[in-house]
Amino acid sequence: MDALQNSKIPVVFISYSWTTPEHEKWVYELAERLREADGIDVKLDKWDLKEGHDKFAFMERMVTSPEIDKVLVICDRGYQSKANSNKGGVGTEKLLITPEVMENVEQNKIIPIVSELDEDRNPYLPTFLKSRIYIDMSDAEKFEDSYEHLVRNIENAPLYRKPPLGKRRVFNDQEATIFLKTGGIVHQMRRAVESNPRRLSALASNFSDSYFEDLDQLRINYEDFDMQAPDEKIIEKLNNTIPLRDNFIETIKILSENDIIETEWLIDFFERIFVFTEFRGKGNSSDFQCDHYKFLIQESYIYACAVLLKQSKYRVINELVSSSYMFDYQRGTFEGKFTDLRFHLSSLESRNERIGSRKISYTAFLITERINVTFISKQELLDADMILFYLSIMLNVSPDRGGWFPVTFIYRDYIQPIKLLARLKSKRRAESILDLFGYASIENLRSAISSYEHETGYRFAGTGNNIPYIKYYIKPEEIAVNP
Incomplete structure (x- = not known):
């Protein structure tokens, strides 16, 4: 699809204070970049105000003229001080926008730009701009994200547009329906790849928090089980985990493809998910009450490594399998290895016997049956499981427990x-x-x-x-x- 561009060249005026030479240079470079790099017509005193011009008339015309699309108010300590005390000095630094002028201007025309924070990390905003939403460009590390936000605002091309109202869903089974926040974040990631890849790291952090909120919706209470066939409830919940698993795998795929996958993010993810292997509520519980979570953990680890192998992220996998994990459980914290993310699932093996499926391993059967070939093929998953086994032996991971057992080996x-x-x-x-x-x-x-x-x-x-x-x-x- 062809990119859209506004036909009219946007025109902006920059209002600022001559606080220091360094600040003047900062403003000049911002104006220069907007004009040269992004094709935005910038009105600036340094190149538009000439000798003999009425500077006050120039300022008011810039703010109120319908030809000016946006007014960028650069807020630093100098601007705040002069605006609040209604002081002016000599020269152009007196060109400050006043509340009286602001009253005659549309709200979306004025964009406060914060270039400096005070000692308490608060923005230097004049009193008459305190209630306005501003763009913070004071942090050098986040400057590029803020600059992108500014250009999109000027071009009227917001990163997030309100989507059209869709068709409402009909729920045949309300109890089985869950809403996944992670789906929305993955959607944002897809868009960020095209528009602003620098946002992906922050979105990955948001994804983790939302993932565990989503996962919490899949808890099983003891009363939910039919004790004649308790595995049925486990299978029901496992079916519910598929979209959540796929959101996790797509997140890893996006981060890997954009070379910002971090080992620590993955380790933190699997440390946090481990708490779901124990029932932590009140009342009765059973040994298999968390088996759907345990299955998901083991499956997700194999999937994650399969995607990383496919993307040739060899160092990340080595760090992932070599590292120690600090797992929380009811009696405290223990230092474990990735091999602790593989479980014997009694509910699934009892199901194997109950329904007479005669699978060598019902866990392995389900892992291979649930493969999403959008991300990896069956062979890639089987290979990843074997590689994890060989790495656990060669890197001497948990030798007392024999390493990682490749449960899907029987299907290769x-x-x-x-x-x-x-x-x-x-x-x-x-x-x-x-x-x-x-x-x-x-x-x-x-x-x-x-x-x-x-x-x-x-x-x-x-x-x-x-x-x-x-x-x-x-x-x-x-x-x-x-x-």
Whole structure:
């Protein structure tokens, strides 16, 4: 779709105080950028007010003229002081907008721009502008976001436009319907990618907070269970988690594609979600009351790593699986590893038996059945689960518990290669993948894979194939043999 642009070139006037030479320079550079970089016609005393002109008439004409679309009032300590005390000095700094002039101007024409904060981090706003919404451009780190906001305001192109009123929904089952705040934030992220990628980090933080509010809607009370078939309630809630899971995965995909995915954000997310593995309400509870949350945690971790692998974020994955996690639970806090995000789900295995589905693992069955191919393929998910297992062994993560067990292993063809490991045959690709394993050189990686071993017998009971050593998928001598 073609971008839209206003046909009329916007015209703005800047009113400011000559507080200091540095402040004058700040104003001049802002005016210069608006004019040169964004095609906005700026009226400024330094280039529009000439000798012999009536400066007061010039100022009033700039503010009241219908040809001027916006008036930018640059608010610093000097402007506030002169406006509040009705003082003027010599020269152009007396050109301050007065309340009398303001009365004859439309509200949306005046834009207060805060260029300085006081010692208490409050803006220097004149009394007659105190009630106006302003744009804060005082923080150098946030200046670009504020500048974007200003240009959009001048161009009448707000980032957020009120959407048309849609059709109201009809609820056949009110109790099963949940409203997800995260969906709105993901929508904002999609738009930010096109208009202002710098907003993505802040939106990611908002996403986490909203995610846990959404997740709280899926709690199960003991009274909700049919004790003849308690797994039915777990399955019902698991179905409700799919859009929430997809919002999380799309967030990771967007952040990864824009190179702003942060390990700490992911670690914090999985630390916070862990509290949902225990029932914390009052009254009766059961051992499987939080199984839908536990399933979602394990599934989301595999999905997240699959997306990160697809985006070649190898260092992030290495940090994610190597790091310690501080998990809160009812009796305090314990230091855990990513392997603590895998659970045995008794409700699902009892369901397997109750309905006679005869799955080797009902958990693995559901994970593979719920794949959203919009984000990853089935093979990519199966590969990610295996990579997590090999990393847990090679990085010696929770050796006392045997590392991460790849529950979906039973759904992969035994001879099917793992794409990422097959890529190690290329020297160029091997060098980029080193970060995943945390090795400094290809020779170190060859040595590690050569000496790799894990305990025998890694398999589901009743199945024939053990999980093979990593060298089954990539022989040490094959690493980096091709360009």
